Amino acid sequence: MDATPEIILATRVRDQLKADKQAVFADFNAHGHVGHLLTRLRRAVDAALVEAWRGLGLPDDSALVAVGGYGRGELFPFSDVDVLLLLPSEPGEDTTSRLEKFIGLCWDLGLEIGSAVRTVDDCIRESRQDVTIQTSLLEARLLTGNRKLFAELQTRYQADLDPRAFFQAKLLEMRQRHAKYQDTPYSLEPNSKESPGGLRDLQVILWMTKAAGLGDSWKELFERGLLSEREAQELARNERLLKTIRARLHLVAGRRQDVLVFDLQTALAEAFGYRQNNNKRASEQLMRRYYWAAKAVTQLNIVLLLNIEAMLFPSESKVTRVINERFVERQGMLEITSDDLYEREPHAILETFLVYERTPGVKGLSPRTLRGLYNARTVMDASWRNDPVNRRLFLAIVQEPQGITHALRLMNQTSVLGRYLINFRRIVGQMQHDLFHVYTVDQHILMVVRNMRRFAIVEHTHEFPFCSQLMATFDRPWVLWVAALFHDIAKGRGGDHSKLGTADARRFCKQHGIEREDADLIAWLVEHHLTMSHVAQKQDLTDADVIHAFARVVGTERYMTALYLLTVADIRGTSPKVWNAWKGKLLEDLYRITLRVLGGARVDPHSLWAQRRDDTIAQLRLKAFDPELGKPLWSQLDVAFFLRHDARDIAWLTRHLYNKVDSPVPVVKARLSPAGEGLQVAVYIKDQPDVFARICGYFERKSFSIQEAKIHTTRHGYALDTFQVTDPGISSDASGNYRDIIALVEHELAERLQQQGALAEPTQGRLSRQSRSFPIKPRVDLRPDERGQYYLLSLSANDRTGLLYAISRVLAKHRTSVHTARINTLGERVEDVFLVDGSRLASDNKLQLQLEQDLLAALAI
Structure with a gap:
């Protein structure tokens, strides 16, 4: 039986597309130029779609349009191919049949096709109702067909597009997406496209600026004053890395795969040429590079978003108040008064975050401030770290009663924290392969600080009432923030990170003039931050010897309370899956028992048995149950049973x-x-x-x-x-x-x-x-x-x-x-x-x- 024209067409186009793809992939594997890969792959698919469209004889008054990322002119190895089948009017039966054949042929070619059949009126109506469709049409590109019809679509689309409304919609969409990924680029299995700091963040910026007529490339944004030349170069470099990671991830997986899952990280790293060394796995080396790129993208993304907002809403960007000669507030953002402030006055770098904490109503840093910090990185050297004024400023930051969590996060986001605490810089973007931490080390540390701070905030007392009660009476709680900041700072150096971190903490305390009493507590907490969880979860809390041994390690009520608060915050900061109410009960039980011992009580099994028996009788009477009925059962139970169970x-x-x-x-x-x-x-x-x-x-x-x-x-x-x-x-x-x-x-x-x-x-x-x-x-x-x-x-x-x-x-x-x-x-x-x-x-x-x-x-x- 002779092949039909459609089969002949499909075979020819499929074979050509397969050959083109193999050539493109081979070139990429040999030379690693991701720009060539994305462009050549798009051209190969363009040629296949155009030949299929023409070969099936689609009507001359219709058009085939590329939209979305494919419309932008880039195509990753296994990405969807989004197309719009644009018609002058509602299709008749013959046209519908041909369109169905075309879409079926696309699937036969092995393309992950995403298609929509619409008229111009349909496109405008749908784009008004769905910002996703509006975004896909923003990058529409004619592949073949009626140019006049496509021009009509573009004209009407541009006339209907409201840049301000589009900006607000995409900003809200981005915030929702970030929340889905826990608002951090530092997940151990990040999505290279969708996670904060991923490719989508860069695309959102260019969508916003293109809709506003401000440009659709980093070079054009530099020319319009939205970026400095250095920032444009940094964005282009990091975008290139993220694109390369995503492209290689597709090829390693052999399918569309945007999440850097553990299974593929090693193979992906080896595709980049990384090899395991004495200190780090190949995957750790690649992932750290990814995290640093994502961090830079996140930082510059904020600068751009604020700059775009200021241009679209100029009346809302006036100075609200003058704070001092170096800082002003501009619509809720802290702003430096001159671009070269940090070069002239390096002390102002840390002063930025102290002013941020102390100024009610300020909710972030302005683009000018963020840019100044970004460009002042060379100023933050050893002499800057050792400056007594800066040491006083940093200590004041951690001692402030408000805003410490947000300040430290901003300091990490702008790389100031890692440049001031050089050992903290070593753990930025460092993975943890213990299978229960879901964040990199630096993010875990900041999560623990956040958890500790929440114990001290009235609005969060409902979460952990007992911890909030203890924190309310704890003297100088800033000591706990410092301990949290150092508890895992020595991860990945080899050796016992608790011991190494203790040395770091003692050095910090000495350099910053922290009094001996507080310095000893900070160092002790860093050294023993795992002790309480180990005792509570692995030892018998009914054993008097266990409790007395733990009490001897702790020594005082203040130390006991501090360790309990740090332990709860630490476990909660590892993963949402690790903490549960039962672990909370074990820790609280250990705290209360130990506190009694520290107060001079002895763990006497017989007195505890008598107390437990009396409490049980009281519980039974509350339920209107005669305690005498329980004596036959109790006669068969020994003291150990009463010690291991509560009343x-x-x-x-x-x-x-x-x-x-x-x-x-x-x-x-x-x-x-x-x-x-x-x-x-x-x-x-x-x-x-x-x-x-x-x-x-x-x-x-x-x-x-x-x-x-x-x-x-x-x-x-x-x-x-x-x-x-x-x-x-x-x-x-x-x-x-x-x-x-x-x-x-x-x-x-x-x-x-x-x-x-x-x-x-x-x-x-x-x-x-x-x-x-x-x-x-x-x-x-x-x-x-x-x-x-x-x-x-x-x-x-x-x-x-x-x-x-x-x-x-x-x-x-x-x-x-x-x-x-x-x-x-x-x-x-x-x-x-x-x-x-x-x-x-x-x-x-x-x-x-x-x-x-x-x-x-x-x-x-």
Whole structure:
């Protein structure tokens, strides 16, 4: 059967386009000129579309128009090809059929086509209603067809375009986009196109200036006075890098891929010629270069936006007030009074941020100020850093009661912070491959400072009331801001960053004349900023020795409060996924217990037991429950049980178990967790070696995440275990869906525990992308506690579905009973700690070795 003309056309055009693309890609791989790549690729697609349009005999009175980025004349390897099929009137049946064939042929050619069929009237009407369509038409380019029709579109479009309204719409759109990406260019997996500091930010500027008739290239913006020559060159250079990154990312991925995901960062870096060295991975070297480019784009983008706004709205850019001889306020922006201020008076650089903090109503820096700071970078040298006046100014900035977070962010954004604190400059744009930090080191530090400041702001007291209460009475809180600024400043240097950062902090305090008492606290906080989270999440808080040892490290109430506030702020500043209410409860419990010890109290198990019993009785009476009914259950519980559970938990368990002390069937009870998230689940069952594994297996199959497990065996051989579990589907909203989940858990888990038989094989859960890119070597550490009664089992590995069940299954296999379990998930990494029965382990070294080997095997699967 002979091929149809359409098939012949499609084959010819497709083969030619494929050959053209291969030639373009080969040239790019050989020479790396991204401008040639984008232009030649666009020309190849132009030729294919024109030949297809003409080959199908589309009407002479219609036109094929390139729009969007393709209309701009640039095409990335796997980007969409956006076209407008412009018609003089509504199409008839024959024209519609031909247009459908054309669009189908485009897909056959392998093009990611985005098409719209409109008349001129349609285009104008749609552009008025949708700024995205209005933007795509701004860069319309005729490919083939009726020139007169295309000219009519351009004339009517320009007449209908309101540059001011367009500016406002694009500005709002950009703010929404930035918010989607957490308002930072420093995400560990940034979008090279859409993230702040990405290519879209540059395109938005040129759209705005083109709509306003101010130019559509950096050279033209320089000629119109919107940019200095140096700024235009910087933008062009950084734009070239971002385009090269995006183009190579497409080619490495073999598809449209704009997010620099961990999976592709190494291959992308190697495509740029980076190789791993002793200090940094290839991906880290490339990503730091990306972050510095994105930072420069963000900085210059602000300058341009403010300059464009001043030109479009000239009546709104008058001086509002004079602050002093060096600074004025111009419509809410702090502005220098002369362009060469910073060269003449270098002290004014830091004074800028102090004035910013102290001037109510100022919400940012003007284009003139930002430009002055950008061009004063050579002034900020070693002598400038060591100037006593500048040291007093910097200390005054961090000691101001208002505006510290915004000031430090502005200082980092304008590179002033990194040039004043030279060690801070080293961590700007530095990635963290621990799989729970989602920001670069510098952004994490500023997030921690922000979190600390929010504890001191009335409007944020509802977020962490207890932290706000402590901050309200903390003397000289600026000490905490300094500690936060230094706590991770030594990341990536090799060695213990806490120790190295302590040395940096002490040097800073000495140079800035900070009194000994405050300097000691700052240095101590930097050295011990991980201590409290380690104790709270990995050690037994009911162990008096643990509490007393921690109290000895802390020493005083002021140190305790400072460390608690820094710890909460630090964990919250790592990732939205890492903080949860249960971790908050652990930290608060440790704070309160330690504070009592620092006040002179002794952790006496018997007095604590008596207090806990009395508090439980009070809780039961509040529920109109006779405490006498609980005595049969309590007689089977030892002191350790009362120490490990608070009065509310014991009262809850008593009300549900008082008449089931010798229950022949499992009893499961659940409720919304008092900690504020997820469920608290209690299991009461005749003890058996694999009961912990069976419970973990159930939770794993239901996709629950176990935060903590408290395992207890009664005097008459029953397991009384409580679990804190979380699930995204559980909430305490009015819909009541959590009640159904609670009922389901109670029924299903009790039924499952009655079933006998071998434990099911664990699910072979897949590692996440991040875990595959940055694997953690599994670690197992098994050692006896000081008394030798129990063994402390610490495990570290990449997280995956079914991991906890796999661990519990190994413990069940070796008949090793779990006393407590602290499940600590840090992003994509788990750091779990179990207290296990040591009676068999202490007398059998071979068993210890086999248990460790089997656990390592389970972690490595």
